[in-house]
Amino acid sequence: MSGINKITLALLAMFASTAGSHALAADLDGAKLFADKTCATCHGKDANTPIMAGYPAIGGQSAEYALQQMKDIKSGARNNGQAEAMKVVMQLVSDEEMAALATYVSTLEYKPGMAVSRLDKTDAEPAATDAPMAEAKPVDSMEEQLRKIAAAGKTDASVAAPVAAVLPAAATTTPAAAPATGEKPAAAMTGKSGEGKNVWMAEGSEREAVMDLKPNLENGLEVYEVCSGCHLGEGWGKPDGTFPQLSGQHKEVLIKQLADIRAKNRDNPTMYPFALPEAIGDEQALADVVGYIESLPMNPDNGKGEWAEGTPEFEKGKQLYADNCVKCHGEDGMGKADKFYPRIDGQHYNYMLRQFEWIRDGKRRNANPEMVDQIKVFTDMDMKMVVNYASRLPVPKEDVAPSKDWKNPDFE
Numbered sequence: 001m002s003g004i005n006k007i008t009l010a011l012l013a014m015f016a017s018t019a020g021s022h023a024l025a026a027d028l029d030g031a032k033l034f035a036d037k038t039c040a041t042c043h044g045k046d047a048n049t050p051i052m053a054g055y056p057a058i059g060g061q062s063a064e065y066a067l068q069q070m071k072d073i074k075s076g077a078r079n080n081g082q083a084e085a086m087k088v089v090m091q092l093v094s095d096e097e098m099a100a101l102a103t104y105v106s107t108l109e110y111k112p113g114m115a116v117s118r119l120d121k122t123d124a125e126p127a128a129t130d131a132p133m134a135e136a137k138p139v140d141s142m143e144e145q146l147r148k149i150a151a152a153g154k155t156d157a158s159v160a161a162p163v164a165a166v167l168p169a170a171a172t173t174t175p176a177a178a179p180a181t182g183e184k185p186a187a188a189m190t191g192k193s194g195e196g197k198n199v200w201m202a203e204g205s206e207r208e209a210v211m212d213l214k215p216n217l218e219n220g221l222e223v224y225e226v227c228s229g230c231h232l233g234e235g236w237g238k239p240d241g242t243f244p245q246l247s248g249q250h251k252e253v254l255i256k257q258l259a260d261i262r263a264k265n266r267d268n269p270t271m272y273p274f275a276l277p278e279a280i281g282d283e284q285a286l287a288d289v290v291g292y293i294e295s296l297p298m299n300p301d302n303g304k305g306e307w308a309e310g311t312p313e314f315e316k317g318k319q320l321y322a323d324n325c326v327k328c329h330g331e332d333g334m335g336k337a338d339k340f341y342p343r344i345d346g347q348h349y350n351y352m353l354r355q356f357e358w359i360r361d362g363k364r365r366n367a368n369p370e371m372v373d374q375i376k377v378f379t380d381m382d383m384k385m386v387v388n389y390a391s392r393l394p395v396p397k398e399d400v401a402p403s404k405d406w407k408n409p410d411f412e
């Protein structure tokens with residue numbers, strides 16, 4: 001756990017020193033890129049101390065091989081589930097940057113001996129980093145991976161500890177009490193994640209405990225620094241939909257989603273390590289960071305679908321919205337805080353499209369079953385049209401920042 005804390009600290013330092021600077025991408029210094037593009041967050045500062053059991057050590061890897069893996073993970077050609085965690089980040093890395101990163105990684109010292117990265121050499125089912133490209137199953141990949149590691153932990157005490165540190169942390173609020181045997185965490189995983197079943201209102205969720213806590217905004221800002229690496233200092237995410245806008249979202253929804261992600265009831269491999277109690281803290285920290293996010297104004301210029309008002313597709317989307325969405329998300333897209341219905345006005349089109357599809361296809365397991373039912377007959381075209389309409393719902397003036405160039409002063 002102290003390893004994770006160290007990485008968190010390094011990450012904080014990194015964001016503190018780079019926040020507000022956008023000129024970095026042009027600088028092809030591999031070491032700098034490795035920090036700036038969040039590679040260090042998952043693979044460790046030295047590229048050999050990964051934050052999660054099952055993430056590879058990559059220092060000392062051959063440059064050609066590393067480059068090919070990055071390309072394949074970015075394109076989706078390598079897609080065995082764990083790769084999903086890195087894929088989103090790779091969308092922000094150009095070919096030139098990948099080459100610089102590969103060269104940099106290859107110059108680092110290879111440090112064999114990490115219990116976690118040795119797993120692929122045991123007889124147990126490997127958590128192999130070079131496994132053949134199995135059929136992608138992003139939904140349960142993380143769980144599957146952790147279960148395999150937990151199973152291996154039964155025969156290797158040096159593996160059991162890091163695994164126990166990761167598994168029950170997501171399931172309980174007292175990680176220190178986690179049993180250090182492989183058996184229990186594996187069982188806890190199976191019981192907790194519901195094996196792909198819908199877990200719209202998970203019982204015993206942190207949600208209930210966090211809801212009434214009084215936020216400490218100063219600590220909230222401190223916690224949010226990690227989040228800003230992806231959701232940006234303004235909480236606006238990216239108009240291309242890689243990262244959702246958080247600003248403006250109901251407190252209830254933010255808390256539910258964070259609790260669900262931590263408890264692995266909503267699969268989010270990219271963000272999962274950053275949301276863990278070891279990384280950001282306990283329930284109070286959740287309340288704090290949500291309190292901070294609530295203080296941020298929304299993006300006046302969110303990512304929108306392609307069909308402007310007046311086009312037939314817009315009109316069809318509007319009709320679909322009236323018939324299928326209004327009862328929960330409201331005519332104005334404001335949702336209902338007390339029922340955990342999210343606000344969707346002002347959210348980025350591509351993000352919503354992805355969520356909508358996952359909800360329709362049962363991949364977002366914490367979704368409201370009524371919504372799943374309501375939209376299961378939607379074709380891909382219906383889906384695009386209705387989400388296009390939602391992305392174009394006007395956002396109340398008082399909720400948005402004065403301009404799309406507004407910067408959060410806390411991060412300048």
Ligand code: HEC
Nearest residue numbers: 037038039042055056066069082083085086089101129270
């Ligand atoms: C959110 C976590 C995460 C981030 C951020 C991340 N990676 Fe990865 N990376 C992974 C995981 C998980 C794998 C293993 C994927 C698999 O099992 O298929 C991986 C695999 C790799 C590999 C292939 C390793 C091998 O031995 O096959 C390379 C090279 C790599 N990452 C480099 C990078 C670089 C460079 C960055 C920054 C631009 C980066 N990663 C950012 C999680 C991450």
Ligand code: HEC
Nearest residue numbers: 226227229230242243244254257258268270271274280289
């Ligand atoms: C490495 C990138 C990354 C980091 C760091 C990160 N997130 Fe996220 N977050 C994401 C991605 C990607 C999604 C959307 C996942 C999806 O498409 O299902 C997301 C989704 C969310 C959601 C759900 C939004 C919704 O509309 O349902 C919340 C809430 C959230 N993040 C909060 C946070 C907080 C708070 C932090 C800091 C503790 C944080 N995130 C750190 C990448 C990140």
Ligand code: HEC
Nearest residue numbers: 324325328340341342352355356366367368370371374386
């Ligand atoms: C029965 C109520 C209900 C109906 C009907 C419904 N939704 Fe939802 N929707 C929800 C709930 C609840 C969530 C959040 C689920 C969760 O907690 O993960 C959600 C999530 C979403 C999200 C993801 C938001 C985010 O921030 O991640 C989108 C986009 C969305 N709905 C769009 C729609 C559209 C478009 C329609 C109509 C075609 C619709 N919904 C119909 C209740 C509903």
